[in-house]
Amino acid sequence: MMKNFSGGPLHNHHHKQTPGQIRERNHRRSGVLCALPWRVSLRGYGFCMAALFLFCFGSLVYQLNGGPPKILLDIRQYLGESTYLDDHGPPAPRVLPFPSQVVYNRVGKCGSRTVVILLRLLAEKHQFNLVSSDIHNKTRLTKHEQVDLMKNISFMPQPFLYTRHVHFLNFTRFRIEQPVYINIIRDPINRFLSNYFFRRFGDWRGEQNHLIRTPGMKDDERYLDINVCILENYPECSNPKVFYIIPYFCGQHPQCREPGAWALERAKQNVLENYLLVGILEELEDVLLLLERLLPHYFTGVLDIYKSPDYRKMGNMTGTVRKHTPSLEALQVLYQRMRYEYDFYNFVRDQFHLMKKKIGLKSVSQPPAYSPAFLRELTLRTPEPLDEDEELDTDLDDAKSWLVHL
Numbered sequence: 036m037m038k039n040f041s042g043g044p045l046h047n048h049h050h051k052q053t054p055g056q057i058r059e060r061n062h063r064r065s066g067v068l069c070a071l072p073w074r075v076s077l078r079g080y081g082f083c084m085a086a087l088f089l090f091c092f093g094s095l096v097y098q099l100n101g102g103p104p105k106i107l108l109d110i111r112q113y114l115g116e117s118t119y120l121d122d123h124g125p126p127a128p129r130v131l132p133f134p135s136q137v138v139y140n141r142v143g144k145c146g147s148r149t150v151v152i153l154l155r156l157l158a159e160k161h162q163f164n165l166v167s168s169d170i171h172n173k174t175r176l177t178k179h180e181q182v183d184l185m186k187n188i189s190f191m192p193q194p195f196l197y198t199r200h201v202h203f204l205n206f207t208r209f210r211i212e213q214p215v216y217i218n219i220i221r222d223p224i225n226r227f228l229s230n231y232f233f234r235r236f237g238d239w240r241g242e243q244n245h246l247i248r249t250p251g252m253k254d255d256e257r258y259l260d261i262n263v264c265i266l267e268n269y270p271e272c273s274n275p276k277v278f279y280i281i282p283y284f285c286g287q288h289p290q291c292r293e294p295g296a297w298a299l300e301r302a303k304q305n306v307l308e309n310y311l312l313v314g315i316l317e318e319l320e321d322v323l324l325l326l327e328r329l330l331p332h333y334f335t336g337v338l339d340i341y342k343s344p345d346y347r348k349m350g351n352m353t354g355t356v357r358k359h360t361p362s363l364e365a366l367q368v369l370y371q372r373m374r375y376e377y378d379f380y381n382f383v384r385d386q387f388h389l390m391k392k393k394i395g396l397k398s399v400s401q402p403p404a405y406s407p408a409f410l411r412e413l414t415l416r417t418p419e420p421l422d423e424d425e426e427l428d429t430d431l432d433d434a435k436s437w438l439v440h441l
């Protein structure tokens with residue numbers, strides 16, 4: 036069924052070429068007209084052709100050199116976009132354009148395991164090609180690895196959804212058609228805490244299980260008090276380690292991993308240009324709802340699955356991670372250390388709420404950032420969904436056995 040729709044990119048190319056073709060036709064006609072009553076000026080004709088060549092060449096270079104992917108612009112136009120970069124171009128399409136290449140460069144500990152499990156079910160239901168990389172610990176690639184991976188991705192049978200823990204890949208830079216990106220992030224401190232305790236004590240599979248799987252970790256490290264880690268500046272709790280979410284959106288440039296305004300601005304710009312949607316985990320149901328609206332050929336029915344009792348049962352698999360809430364002092368220090376991450380998170384949240392508004396969903400109002408009440412609440416605010424990490428595939432098999440009825 037999906038195959039019928041995979042004309043998306045063709046449609047797209049067609050659009051791109053239209054101005055050039057029209058221009059060319061006009062030139063030909065005026066060339067013919069010129070030739071009749073007056074003597075053909077060879078120089079004029081040559082000039083015409085040179086101008087035409089320059090125009091075509093220029094437009095080709097322009098198309099290959101950045102700017103948001105056409106399909107994203109089409110979708111935004113369809114939605115009646117006003118906040119995005121483009122306001123001119125062809126009239127808004129009447130049907131929602133269908134991207135047939137989607138990349139979800141999932142951020143660690145932001146609920147992506149939940150989403151990947153849902154995707155497994157959806158891929159079967161809607162017949163798209165889901166490729167979930169089993170590399171979970173390599174987010175930065177050499178230039179060569181980047182090109183290899185992007186080529187691999189772009190050669191996958193369409194429609195596809197590719198997902199991996201990897202910092203943003205700039206396809207345009209290597210003259211490969213840029214796919215549509217999606218992602219989900221989460222309150223930075225909550226993400227950090229989730230990871231801190233997951234590394235030490237694992238997840239629902241139990242602490243004993245986790246101790247066996249991580250024999251390399253010394254007790255000093257495993258039982259390190261989180262307040263000590265933060266307040267005494269252990270590397271794990273300091274920059275650049277806590278500068279974690281932004282690089283996923285900034286990209287593979289080395290400066291993307293340096294905590295600072297440069298990486299922050301580039302990440303924001305990139306969200307505007309290349310991401311169809313960046314959801315926030317705190318409002319996961321709305322994220323799924325928006326995905327269902329924006330990418331119906333991938334996500335139709337996702338909320339039904341997510342809310343089904345069978346799926347809900349899996350929520351029980353998360354409970355056993357040991358969590359201490361850091362002291363208020365430690366939280367404040369950490370918050371200060373993560374100010375760029377919070378700037379980015381707030382930006383994404385605002386964009387997300389804007390998108391919800393456009394689709395007609397209300398946003399729950401949030402307390403203003405950085406009040407003590409806010410900080411106290413911070414660690415309690417996020418319902419803990421399934422956490423992703425290594426051994427994903429085994430988990431998915433487990434998960435699927437819960438879902439045979441669907």
Ligand SMILES: *[C@@H]1O[C@H](CO)[C@@H](O)[C@H](O)[C@H]1NC(C)=O
Nearest residue numbers: 169170171172173174425426
């Ligand atoms: C990633 O994990 C694999 C095994 O799971 C290991 O062999 C490899 O060295 C790790 N790579 C990095 C960059 O940590």
Ligand SMILES: *[C@@H]1O[C@H](CO)[C@@H](O)[C@H](O)[C@H]1NC(C)=O
Nearest residue numbers: 180182183184185186187188
């Ligand atoms: C690309 O695909 C080839 C063949 O399927 C595979 O051997 C290679 O490891 C892939 N490379 C990357 C970077 O995924």
Ligand SMILES: *[C@@H]1O[C@H](CO)[C@@H](O)[C@H](O)[C@H]1NC(C)=O
Nearest residue numbers: 100101205207208285286305
């Ligand atoms: C991607 O590469 C293009 C072309 O080199 C460049 O114009 C653009 O700024 C890059 N985008 C990001 C986010 O790195």
Ligand SMILES: *[C@@H]1O[C@H](CO)[C@@H](O)[C@H](O)[C@H]1NC(C)=O
Nearest residue numbers: 344346347348349350351352
């Ligand atoms: C989680 O497990 C407990 C005990 O096994 C059970 O009582 C509860 O109903 C389960 N919750 C869900 C949502 O299935």
